[in-house]
Structures are given as C-alpha cells and as structure tokens.
Amino acid sequence: MTTPTTEAQERRGTVAVIGAGQCGRMTAQRVAESDVFETVLLVDVIDGLAEGIALDINQSRAIVGFETTVVGRTIRIGDHDHELIADAEIVVIAAGAVPEPHWSVKQLIRANEPIVRSSGGLIAHGAPSAVVIVMTNPVDVMTAIAHEATGFPPRRVMGQSVLLDTSRFADFVAEQLSVLRSSVNAIVVGSHAHDRSMMPLLSSATVDAVPLTSMLDGAQLNTAVSATRRGGSDVARMLNTHSSFYAPSAAAARMVRAVKDDNETALPVCAYLEGAYGIRDAWLGVPARLGRNGVQEIVELALPEEEYMALAAAAKILRAEQREILAPLLTASEQDAPERERRGQSNS
C-alpha cells in the first residue's frame, strides 16, 4: 500500500522516530514534509504525546502540501512491543532524559544509557534490518551504545553530530564574510562535544573555491571555530529550559534522506572507525558516504599532519569514554580477521 500521489511521486517505506520531544517531533515533521515516505512513526513514553504531535502534523498537510502520514504511539519503558516499529527501514533515536542544569557528562551518560539501550533492544527485535541514526546526547557515546544494544553491524548505526556542527561553522563563516551559506565548503570532524575535540577542518575550507585561511585572519578563524564549538550551548543558554532542535532536526532529516536516496551522498556523521585516519575502535565524526545500508564508506580526506594528529587526539578521548561503558568490540583473534568481512564497513 502506498499513500495517494499528488504528482508522479510514490511514497514508500516507514521511518520511526523514538522520542517525541523537541528534536524527535521536529525530525518527524521535517521527514514527513519531504514527502517521500508512506509513514513516519513517532513514539514516546509519555501518554498521548506522540499521538497528539502526529495528529497536529497531519493536520498541516493540506496547507504545507505533503501526503506522508505521521502515526503516533505511546510505549511503556521496558515493554518491547516489537510489532510497533516493524517495517521501519530507518529509525531515529531522539529519546532522552531531561538533564538537570548542573549535570556532568557522566551523569548525562548514566541517565541516557538505559533509554538508548532499551531503544536499541526495541529496534533489534522490531526492525532488524533498519539503519539507526542516534541523536541522544552525548551523541558519540550514545551511538556506540546503540550499536552494542542493537547488535547491528557498525555501518548500520550512525550518530547525528558533525553535520550539525558543519552547518553551524558554515553559518558563522558566511556571517563573517557576508557570503551565501552555499558558497562555504567546509567540514567539521571529531567529537560533538563543545570543546577542542570538535574540529572544523580549516586547511580544506573554502569560500567559492578560495581557501578560507586566505580570507580570514587567525583571530577571525578562532572566532568562527569557538562559535561553532559553543553553537549548541549558546542556544541552550538562551532557551534556558531546552537545547537546540531546529538545526539538529534538519541534520537528522538530511541524514534520513541520504539513506533513503541511496546514492552515496557524502555527509559528516558519527561513524565507527576501524582504520581510516589511522584510528581504530572509536565512534567519532568523519565524512561518510551514506546509502540504504547506512555508512557505505568512510571518506578519508588528506589531512595535514596537524589536523591528522588533532583528530587522533579527539579519537583517543572518545575511545576512552566509550570503552568505559562498552564491552570491548574486538577480541584479539578478531583483530586478525579481514576488516571488511568482520565489520561490514569499508574504510577507504
């Protein structure tokens, strides 16, 4: 069954979004408005929340002009109604605890780990062929947890992190130079944490093919980098009670579309590295080609020594954080198995 078509377009397939808070509901809306799926399923543990949001989005269809149906469902924590997300080809995890302002990263991890693990269990049983996109913070470690909880090959699990940071960097640079955002060609890699492990790659950044480093001086470049690293916390501080959701949902919806389109679109995402950039056994932000099976290939850019080393340092921090709560991914004997066969993900 497909929904009626307004043009020569057919809507097929289901995207499930777990968590109907600000990020989840906005992602569901953006995906529905792209009008390429038959159904967007939105689920939450709060009674009636997902159902209400779904009804509201659906009532905008005649104005906005899309036919995708958003279906809302309430789930109980630990009640794995696997049928619920059956048929979902892509699942976005946007479920999370409401953080207290004074929480440390460790407290956030402790609060969100069971939520992401239970979401992973639901996906593993209900949608065993799905591609998973994790939004829950801290996203690099939560992506690793989602991978462990689903038992999926790493290529079918990725995090939304550096696509958002890349967009923030492009926005700040465009503001500084009064140019179109589309003329800025730059990429952010590393961690989604708001510190030095989030790395705009200045060496390859261009504006209309002119190197960015020839257009901004050192102080201006530092300003753009700091503004990018602070991007999320600045929004959260202004909103006071909440974190950002417009730009994060735009990034998640873009990733959903790249997976759906299956044409190897390269986007920066949090992915598992097993040799690319000289990094093994860590989840972090790098450019990757996306498709129906998730991460088709890690795109290995030629980085100058300084950026290469900085990325290795970011990976070291993330690996340590991830190993603290994960069972080791590789045993010594597995280390000897052929890379691509073992992980199902190629790095080139």
Ligand SMILES: NC(=O)c1ccc[n+]([C@@H]2O[C@H](COP(=O)([O-])OP(=O)(O)OC[C@H]3O[C@@H](n4cnc5c(N)ncnc54)[C@H](O)[C@@H]3O)[C@@H](O)[C@H]2O)c1
């Ligand atoms: N990756 C990014 O770029 C990015 C950006 C902003 C926010 N985030 C993160 O995304 C997550 C969601 O953010 P938000 O602003 O939507 O938060 P929110 O508080 O508005 O929504 C979270 C929702 O998750 C639901 N939930 C909790 N446990 C659940 C479970 N087991 N199953 C289903 N639903 C469950 C809650 O009921 C709530 O509705 C947070 O962890 C946040 O830090 C990530």
